[in-house]
Amino acid sequence: MAFWSSTSIFTSKVPRKILFMFTLSLSVTYLFYSLMSCYNSLQFPLQENYAYQGRLVTEETTFVTLREKLYSASQGLTEFTEAERTTAVSTVKDHAEAEQRTVEWIRTQASPTKSATGYHNTAVEKEHQEFSTTDSELRVNCTMDYGEKKLPQAIIIGVKKGGTRALLEALRVHPDVRAVGNEPHFFDRNYEKGLDWYRDLMPSTLEGQITMEKTPSYFVTNHAPKRIHSMARDIKLIIVVRNPVTRAISDYTQTLSKKPEIPTFEVLAFKNRTLGLIDASWSALRIGIYALHLESWMQYFPLSQMHFVSGERLIVDPAGEMAKVQDFLGLKRIVTDKHFYFNKTKGFPCLKKPEDSSTPRCLGKSKGRTHPKIDPDVIRRLHKFYKPFNMMFYQMTGQNFEWELEGDNESRSSQD
Numbered sequence: 001m002a003f004w005s006s007t008s009i010f011t012s013k014v015p016r017k018i019l020f021m022f023t024l025s026l027s028v029t030y031l032f033y034s035l036m037s038c039y040n041s042l043q044f045p046l047q048e049n050y051a052y053q054g055r056l057v058t059e060e061t062t063f064v065t066l067r068e069k070l071y072s073a074s075q076g077l078t079e080f081t082e083a084e085r086t087t088a089v090s091t092v093k094d095h096a097e098a099e100q101r102t103v104e105w106i107r108t109q110a111s112p113t114k115s116a117t118g119y120h121n122t123a124v125e126k127e128h129q130e131f132s133t134t135d136s137e138l139r140v141n142c143t144m145d146y147g148e149k150k151l152p153q154a155i156i157i158g159v160k161k162g163g164t165r166a167l168l169e170a171l172r173v174h175p176d177v178r179a180v181g182n183e184p185h186f187f188d189r190n191y192e193k194g195l196d197w198y199r200d201l202m203p204s205t206l207e208g209q210i211t212m213e214k215t216p217s218y219f220v221t222n223h224a225p226k227r228i229h230s231m232a233r234d235i236k237l238i239i240v241v242r243n244p245v246t247r248a249i250s251d252y253t254q255t256l257s258k259k260p261e262i263p264t265f266e267v268l269a270f271k272n273r274t275l276g277l278i279d280a281s282w283s284a285l286r287i288g289i290y291a292l293h294l295e296s297w298m299q300y301f302p303l304s305q306m307h308f309v310s311g312e313r314l315i316v317d318p319a320g321e322m323a324k325v326q327d328f329l330g331l332k333r334i335v336t337d338k339h340f341y342f343n344k345t346k347g348f349p350c351l352k353k354p355e356d357s358s359t360p361r362c363l364g365k366s367k368g369r370t371h372p373k374i375d376p377d378v379i380r381r382l383h384k385f386y387k388p389f390n391m392m393f394y395q396m397t398g399q400n401f402e403w404e405l406e407g408d409n410e411s412r413s414s415q416d
């Protein structure tokens with residue numbers, strides 16, 4: 001009875017109110033913590049999505065902060081990446097294969113050229129039946145992040161030292177482009193890791209956004225055209241090309257910055273300098289035989305799926321080149337001259353600084369290194385060496401990049 005009278009206190013009116021208040025406050029606390037933990041796990045995706053929307057409305061701050069973060073992250077990654085270290089020094093096997101292939105190709109070019117239509121041959125059809133993935137198979141990985149990770153619909157496949165980083169960073173300003181910052185090297189070095197691994201590297205995209213990546217070594221990788229075709233036969237390919245002589249010097253400058261002990265450019269460029277025998281198997285020179293590499297790609301992809309960017313024009317008229325790239329990708333022309341300014345110290349166009357940020361928007365110090373002075377006679381010989389291949393490349397692409405004019409000028413000034 002005594003026990004009953006002590007518990008019956010809970011049934012009396014005043015304590016029932018206290019009990020109610022206590023339960024209520026417990027529930028509110030529980031609800032508050034649940035919401036907080038949910039918010040924390042969603043915070044980054046929300047910001048990202050909001051940022052994207054903000055771009056279209058007025059709130060630029062979040063977008064800018066996020067872009068700055070991505071930009072500086074990509075800067076860090078481009079400095080001395082594994083890609084840069086290993087592409088310049090190919091393995092002995094690759095080197096031998098490449099040399100053999102280059103020599104054979106140069107020999108066969110003495111015979112009449114193939115017609116442009118003949119390149120896109122039956123190998124493509126066979127390949128497609130065996131390996132092609134359907135669109136629905138490509139769109140599976142939905143993450144906590146808003147949107148979903150997709151395999152790229154467009155890839156900057158080359159060329160090394162052409163201006164690929166500048167192009168990718170300018171494209172990333174576009175709200176409908178999402179690109180991975182570093183170079184995945186999937187189709188040349190990581191292919192055995194599989195498409196799921198590759199897809200997982202990509203940023204999540206919203207409906208209507210394009211997923212992109214850049215790995216410049218794909219352009220000169222034998223297996224890359226077939227492998228990329230088997231992933232997506234309708235993929236768009238972008239190739240930034242630059243005068244092969246300047247490109248070779250830029251490539252050499254990069255290697256030299258990491259290995260100061262290597263022989264001079266003049267020594268590496270020749271098999272026999274007295275005989276004027278150019279070493280076309282040296283990767284710095286081989287990469288510049290664009291017609292040779294393009295031929296492999298044309299066996300799998302029609303020219304309509306390729307877009308060639310002039311590395312030279314990307315420096316003097318970035319907005320002009322960006323307009324053409326955006327058209328090719330089916331994007332609205334959002335990245336325009338308003339986004340660029342010429343930075344005199346850097347000597348290159350840079351992306352304009354957002355008002356509230358002090359982070360530089362120029363590319364890092366691994367871009368725009370001072371090139372060593374090369375013997376003008378060697379430069380002249382290299383221009384002569386590349387001339388027929390450049391002509392062939394102009395014919396194949398239907399575009400004249402006018403590298404011979406530069407060569408003529410250089411030859412003239414070196415004679416003065």
Ligand SMILES: Nc1ncnc2c1ncn2[C@@H]1O[C@H](COP(=O)(O)OS(=O)(=O)O)[C@@H](OP(=O)(O)O)[C@H]1O
Nearest residue numbers: 160161162163164165166250348349363367368369
């Ligand atoms: N806006 C801007 N800023 C800096 N550099 C620019 C820019 N546009 C094009 N370039 C040229 O890009 C060259 C480097 O090319 P890549 O980015 O393709 O190099 S890499 O293959 O990724 O290492 C780099 O070559 P180097 O000057 O020889 O370093 C530049 O000439």
